[in-house]
Amino acid sequence: QKEVEQNSGPLSVPEGAIASLNCTYSDRVSQSFFWYRQYSGKSPELIMSIYSNGDKEDGRFTAQLNKASQYVSLLIRDSQPSDSATYLCAVRNNYQLIWGAGTKLIIKP
Amino acid sequence: ETGVTQTPRHLVMGMTNKKSLKCEQHLGHNAMYWYKQSAKKPLELMFVYSLEERIENNSVPSRFSPECPNSSHLFLHLHTLQPEDSALYLCASSQVFGGRYTEAFFGQGTRLTVV
Numbered sequence: 200q201k202e203v204e205q206n207s208g209p210l211s212v213p214e215g216a217i218a219s220l221n222c223t224y225s226d227r228v229s230q231s232f233f234w235y236r237q238y239s240g241k242s243p244e245l246i247m248s249i250y251s252n253g254d255k256e257d258g259r260f261t262a263q264l265n266k267a268s269q270y271v272s273l274l275i276r277d278s279q280p281s282d283s284a285t286y287l288c289a290v291r292n293n294y295q296l297i298w299g300a301g302t303k304l305i306i307k308p
Numbered sequence: 309e310t311g312v313t314q315t316p317r318h319l320v321m322g323m324t325n326k327k328s329l330k331c332e333q334h335l336g337h338n339a340m341y342w343y344k345q346s347a348k349k350p351l352e353l354m355f356v357y358s359l360e361e362r363i364e365n366n367s368v369p370s371r372f373s374p375e376c377p378n379s380s381h382l383f384l385h386l387h388t389l390q391p392e393d394s395a396l397y398l399c400a401s402s403q404v405f406g407g408r409y410t411e412a413f414f415g416q417g418t419r420l421t422v423v
Contacts, residue, residue: 203350207348231409233411240419241416241417242398242415242416243398244414245412248411289412294358294363294364296351296353298350298351300348300349
């Protein structure tokens with residue numbers, strides 16, 4: 200059974216601080232990894248994709264991938280109240296995306 | 309129109325009704341998906357169409373019936389649903405080339421309530 204694990208939270212972070220979200224996956228052959236943001240009552244929105252080991256930065260967001268440890272993370276710098284949402288980790292296995300249940304992030308002003 | 313659009317946004321139906329959900333993508337993608345999202349659970353993949361051919365039917369009850377008339381349109385026909393089918397139904401699309409699939413982009417979803 201291919202699985203993606205995330206801490207459900209909620210993770211509470213002060214405004215302006217760094218939020219760190221983590222995800223582990225079970226299928227070693229996975230090649231593509233994604234972070235989605237989902238506001239309450241809305242659909243998932245793609246934030247970052249990462250395909251190779253190391254860091255990938257896009258604005259305030261940095262995705263980190265460690266295939267040896269089967270671990271992918273998302274860092275949000277200078278957290279804003281608008282970043283409060285549920286963050287979903289997804290791992291691609293051919294045409295399937297295997298999803299975590301999401302981490303609820305709360306940014307406190 | 310941009311991205312992936314779903315209609316209706318909200319649907320309340322009785323257990324004996326028949327209804328259809330519609331999805332249209334304007335991204336030029338050639339793969340489309342139906343997902344079910346229930347509270348506190350990971351997204352559940354229901355159906356996948358790639359190049360207009362259904363390639364995944366993930367043990368979904370027959371009261372859900374997908375239809376993909378072309379690469380831009382996807383339907384989910386519903387009949388004799390149960391209250392436990394109440395959920396957010398999400399359509400998504402991606403591109404496939406050389407057997408490799410790109411990121412998935414989602415529609416706004418249909419909030420379905422079965423009474």
